Amino acid sequence: MAEMNLITAINHALDLAMAQDERVVVFGEDVGVMGGAFGATAGLQAEHGEKRCFDTPLAESAIVGTAVGMALNGLRPVAEIQHPGFIFPALDQIVSHAARMRSRTRGRRSLPMVIRLPHGGGIRAVELHSESLETFLGHIPGLKVVVPSSPYDAKGLLLAAIRDDDPVVFLEPTKLYRAFNQEVPDGDYSVPIGRAKVVRPGTDLTVVSWGAYLHEVLKAAEILHEEGIGAEVIDLRTINPLDRETILASVKKTGRFAVVHEAAKSFGPGAELAALVAEGAFRYLKAPPMRLTGLDITIPPARAEHHYFLDARRIAEGLRRTATQKGTGGTLHG
Amino acid sequence: MAEMNLITAINHALDLAMAQDERVVVFGEDVGVMGGAFGATAGLQAEHGEKRCFDTPLAESAIVGTAVGMALNGLRPVAEIQHPGFIFPALDQIVSHAARMRSRTRGRRSLPMVIRLPHGGGIRAVELHSESLETFLGHIPGLKVVVPSSPYDAKGLLLAAIRDDDPVVFLEPTKLYRAFNQEVPDGDYSVPIGRAKVVRPGTDLTVVSWGAYLHEVLKAAEILHEEGIGAEVIDLRTINPLDRETILASVKKTGRFAVVHEAAKSFGPGAELAALVAEGAFRYLKAPPMRLTGLDITIPPARAEHHYFLDARRIAEGLRRTATQKGTGGTLHG
Amino acid sequence: MVSEEMLQIMDERGTVLRPDLVPALSDVEWLGLYKAMVRARAADDRLQEAQREGRLLIYPPNTGQEAAQVGPAAAMGERDWLVPSFRELGAYLYRGVDLATIFLYWAGFDLGSRFPERVLPITVPIGTQMPHAVGIAMASSIKGEDTVTVAYIGDGGTSTGDFSEALNFAGVFNAPVVFIVQNNQYSISVPRLKQTRAETLAQKAVAAGIPGMQVDGNDLIAMYAAAQQAIARARLGGGPTLIEACTYRLSPHITVDKHTRYRRESEVAEWRPREPLRRMKAYLMGRGLWSEEQDAALYADYSAAALEAFRKAEAEGELKPEDLVKHTYKEIPAHLREQYEEYVRFLEGEVE
Amino acid sequence: MVSEEMLQIMDERGTVLRPDLVPALSDVEWLGLYKAMVRARAADDRLQEAQREGRLLIYPPNTGQEAAQVGPAAAMGERDWLVPSFRELGAYLYRGVDLATIFLYWAGFDLGSRFPERVLPITVPIGTQMPHAVGIAMASSIKGEDTVTVAYIGDGGTSTGDFSEALNFAGVFNAPVVFIVQNNQYSISVPRLKQTRAETLAQKAVAAGIPGMQVDGNDLIAMYAAAQQAIARARLGGGPTLIEACTYRLSPHITVDKHTRYRRESEVAEWRPREPLRRMKAYLMGRGLWSEEQDAALYADYSAAALEAFRKAEAEGELKPEDLVKHTYKEIPAHLREQYEEYVRFLEGEVE
Ligand SMILES: Cc1ncc(C[n+]2csc(CCOP(=O)(O)OP(=O)(O)O)c2C)c(N)n1
Ligand SMILES: Cc1ncc(C[n+]2csc(CCOP(=O)(O)OP(=O)(O)O)c2C)c(N)n1
Ligand SMILES: [Mg+2]
Ligand SMILES: [Mg+2]
Secondary structure, three states, rough: EEOOOHHHHHHHHHHHHHOOOOEEEEEOOOOOOOOOOOOOOOOOHHOOOOOEEEEEOOHHHHHHHHHHHHOOOOOEEEEEEOHHHHHHHHHHHHHHHOHHHHHHHHOOOOOEEEEEEEOOOOOOOOOOOOOOHHHHHHHOOOOOEEOOHHHHHHHHHHHHHHHHOEEEEEEEEEEOOOOOOOOEOOOOOOOOOOOOOOEOOOOOEEEEOHHHHHHHHHHHHHHHHHOOOOEEEEEEEEOOOOOHHHHHHHHHHHHHHHEEEEEEEEOOOHHHHHHHHHHOOOOHOOOOOOOEOOOOOOOOOEEEEEHHOOOOHHHHHHHHHHHOOOOOOOOOOO | EEEEEEHHHHHHHHHHHHHHHHOOOEOOOOOOOOOOOOOOOOHHHHHHOOOOOOOOOOHHHHHHHHHHHHHHHOEEEEOOOOHHHHHHHHHHHHHHOOOOHHOOOOOOOOOOOOOEEEEEOOOOOOOOOOOOOOOHHHHOOOOEEOOOHHHHHHHHHHHHHHHHOOOOEEEEHHHHHOOOOEEEEEOOOOOOOOOOOOEEOOEEEEEEHHHHHHHHHHHHHHHHHHHHOOOEEOOOOOEEOOOOHHHHHHHHHHOOOEEEEEEOOOOOOHHHHHHHHHHHHHHOOOOOOEEEOOOOOOOOOOHHHHHOOOHHHHHHHHHHHHHHHOOOOOOOOO | OOOOOOOOOOOOOOOOOOOOOOOOOHHHHHHHHHHHHHHHHHHHHHHHHHHHOOOOOOOOOOOOHHHHHHHHHHHHOOOOOEEEOOOOHHHHHOOOHHHHHHHHHHOHHHHHHHHOOEEOOOOOOOHHHHHHHHHHHHHHHOOOOOOOEEEEOOHHHHHHHHHHHHHHHHHOOOEEEEEEEEEEEEOOEEHHHHHOOOOOOOOOHHHHHOOOEEOOOOHHHHHHHHHHHHHHHHHHHOOOOEEEEEEOOOOOOOOOHHHHOOOOOHHHHHHHHOHHHHHHHHHHHOOOOOOOOHHHHHHHHHHHHHHHHHHHHOOOOOOOHHHHHHHOOOOOOOOHHHHHHHHHHHHOOOOO | OEEOEEOOOEOOOOOOOOOOOOOOOOHHHHHHHHHHHHHHHHHHHHHHHHHHHHHHHHOOOOOOOHHHHHHHHHHHHOOOOOEOOOOOOOHHHHHOHHHHHHHHHHOOHHHHHHOOOOOOOOOOOOHHHHHHHHHHHHHHHHHHHOEEEEEEEEEEEHHHHHHHHHHHHHOOOOOEEEEEEEEEOOOEEEEEEHOOOOOOOOHHHHHHHOOOOEEOOHHHHHHHHHHHHHHHHHHOOOOEEEEEOOOOOOOOOOOOOOHHOOOOHHHHHHHHHOOOOHHHHHEEEEEEEOHHHHHHHHHHHHHHOOOOOOHHHHHOOOOOOOHHHHHHOOOOOHHHHHHHHHHHHOOOOOOO
């Protein structure tokens, strides 16, 4: 056990996976000598050699496309995309190949590959460095998509992703890279893909969030707690496949639901969550499902981003509205 | 007035726009001499010259990227992408530039450009020819996205799109290209972007659909009608921005809601519609919102696609369930 | 690094111009290669017919491009990888793909992608297979194996970003990969001259700093020789090569394409005498290895075999609903299982 | 079409080697160009300082690349278009971009993108601006205007698919566009030699069949001459050109980058004497047009002007909430107005 931050946990996971399985290779822009834009791959080239950790030219489509090829030929590639917005040049390779190879070949070929990339904002960066991609990636059948919110989960989920026989996109909340330390086991373990986690129990409403926002939601829950409102907070952890069971069980208990995310609202990930709650726990709902999200705009420049990103106060205000809305939506007597 | 099918209506709209405004140029793969993979641009090169209707090399990113440049330099480009799945190589240009230029420049630059592409399936085609893209495109702030379901709307919406000062993606349901004829005015008119249309009134439930599926939904409504269930059918027509007013007004009247679309369910367009209904008409809902959609799989090969795409019978079955579910969801007495 | 002249070893009448460059194959081996072309032609003819009969939904014919496909395929080693585009019938068959599989693919059957391990399935999005080929080749290097990857693309495909990115990666990583551009002069309706201002497609290699060469794609001997050399170099660590095979698509783009909308019949007629089978046949007949009678019989045999393969293919069952959800992930996730079960309930008319 | 040798007109000590190639500018004009480089250097130094002081969030320094930017910018006609990447300070300033605007951009202010009509704003995704440049140039041709578009990209950017696709479009449509690759030897930490196996970046032009040339990017006279020629050719309908400007990024990639992680100080030290200002100054001083005193005074003036511009910039207000929603579409759609109003209610503490 050691105290470490999220980026170190990722670094440890990569190192461990490379040490355990020589099929694991790590590559992307600046991941070699420099150790990555954020340091996730620091030391890996020195430790595992240039053949297994290497820089690529600046070409995201080829980064993902060659990963597909490597996976077809027996490796377990872990590709890094440098910033969130630079997944878009590679999206064609993801949709048309990474996520489709298994169904195209009726299960005869699988693509054990991981695409890692920073995710989300609140870091006062230039354009295309703060985007949230859950919807774009979550809507692609055949792809798994995970987002850790803590060093422990980061290491465990990344190890699970590398060992998964399906392609996994691993979204790393940039804001959390160095935000806090946590005890993380030195050795091997994994956190299962596809399972959400109740991180704070409560009886008055269910709040689903993930990544960096989870921590704002927990602060908001604390605010509400002082007002006598008990929010049950769920860390979604996996965007696809969704853990509906955990979410619905909670909503059936609390009767109220909110989802909190950074992405724009329209066709955002909260739409799916609100819809599945409305479908799956309709009779239990005492108030409409609530989406607390980004505005339907391009993420504003750094000095104005605070208008876009929600803090605990703004989240608390939204949750409070949901928690206190008159509970007359014919629930429970359905 | 003349009877024509949807592809002819599109052809007429392009011809008219080019005749009226010399800034309008049309380009893409095979759109020149050949007149496009489906014939949408037939005759335009002969009529308006090679400078205004031309073939491009096979490169979707450059097709959209040069359109951005042309729009910046005073033209009103109309770019064609040959098949639905080939929008993905161009998605980066759409997200990073087409939809972002106005906000990046705080309104100092606008991009009046249209990207036309075939959309949806049920045509027994090879892979990446049958995809539905509402979610990918609808989630991009700054972009407008429209889908006609009839020749009349196709011409009117395309003329509106070409004259719009924002970038518009114009999705053309391939299955409808030659499916039926309709009276279409010879001259100029437009159908407003952002407005849905009640195409069949009813009192028992609200069904939102668009494109090719609209016609299956209408058939399903007919089946239900014979059973004494009155479905109000809304043709969404615009994916972004959504016409919430029309939808919510209908749901408040009927108390039941279903959305029917071809795309996969998870994070699909139906999620947004179900969520906005759950939020905006919660107290009126007598049953959970229903999504009748594609499975969460890659669209299967042609001979198996009938398992994926819904026909009127399957839609009717789903609607019937929604319409007849016990109306105990504490509605109306909210 | 790009040769100035197009490599031609045998002229259009089957006369060997450059005996010094003819690879050392036995007569039987050359005959074997020729037979592979006849097999592809017969299969292609039958597939086109099958499409007209409505047994296939669509089909991209191959006629005229057999040498560009059989030559490189034959030059490959047993454990080498083939990364096709979608019009490589000659190469598929040579590398062990079952004709029934090809038939099933274009018939729109689900079971159509049963390719051998080291032959990737048909992919539709043009250009996107190039990075896969490079990735496969990089993996071979990383694993210390000496397998080579041969990848196909069309003239239109050379305009895609993925093509350029892949060539550049191949150069940087010295990947053991050989790119074959089948320049059949058209990308659907767009002629080669409008696809790029480059004088040759071979010179696209210069951007990546890798060797490029232009070969008469209808000259089986030249295609074999060029590919053999490039594959050998790649195997020995010499890195990637781009080969432009200059050929011509004698048929429409796909069976339903009315190609006279964009090209004159006279142009097609001009190319017809240059096609690869006729040429190789003349070569073999000139050497007393083959006769018209044998040729007719061989074609008839392959035709019959093709029809038999089609019949076998059509006897295969259609996809069952459960197959639909089985291959999205390794294990079926809960939500998908539920969706499937709901569909089954509908099918069974057991809906509550 | 690609020249074999790098164009150098003036050597590293400011001695003119090829008087025959020196463009016919007056002494005053050459001095003006030099001053533009000093202005860029002074501004760059002050911007780097401002970043260290926390007034900017991030900043990509420009030191050493001034000639590659001022040369082409000065060779442009008044109505020509500039399509920058993000590290083109010298070109921005020359083409009329307000330094305050640059400052505001890197300070993370919303108001940072007020560029003149024919200068596109900074864009972050590498390579994606290339098709825009070609589209602008195509539009000029379509409209029958004789404006030329000059586009910038870095050595790393030449590996992107968009770069290749754009060059190919430019060739096919004979677009009046000049591409300047600032080869500053690094793409963040990745050295030029690992970016591509191509011997020069100029030869990337060969793939598109357009002229390419390599120029000493630290030689202002050569950069001006090369760009002038290419722009003139484009204006007369001669089509696109690719110019590789061989230069060196003397500073870190961005201000927070520890560049010694991937390159030795000694390498940087080797390049320092070759930098463009020093060289051009020697040329001007050799011709009796300039003195060290004048130089120091000029730098001081430009420094002061830069600081003044920063102060002015910082006095500008921050973005107001309503500005947030005003520029997504031409008109604010209903749902966005509602979202905005909800936010305002929150801000006002008026929540129901
Ligand atoms: C990315 C992409 N864009 C468009 C298409 C539609 N399309 C199918 S084949 C083709 C032409 C391909 O030309 P070429 O590469 O020369 O190969 P050929 O068909 O001549 O064998 C086009 C445009 C596609 N399949 N993929
Ligand atoms: C598509 C994309 N991928 C990655 C990045 C991150 N990034 C920013 S600058 C840079 C290096 C660019 O190198 P080069 O093109 O040589 O320009 P230079 O920075 O040297 O001026 C990278 C990788 C980006 N901005 N865009
Ligand atoms: Mg072709
Ligand atoms: Mg550089």
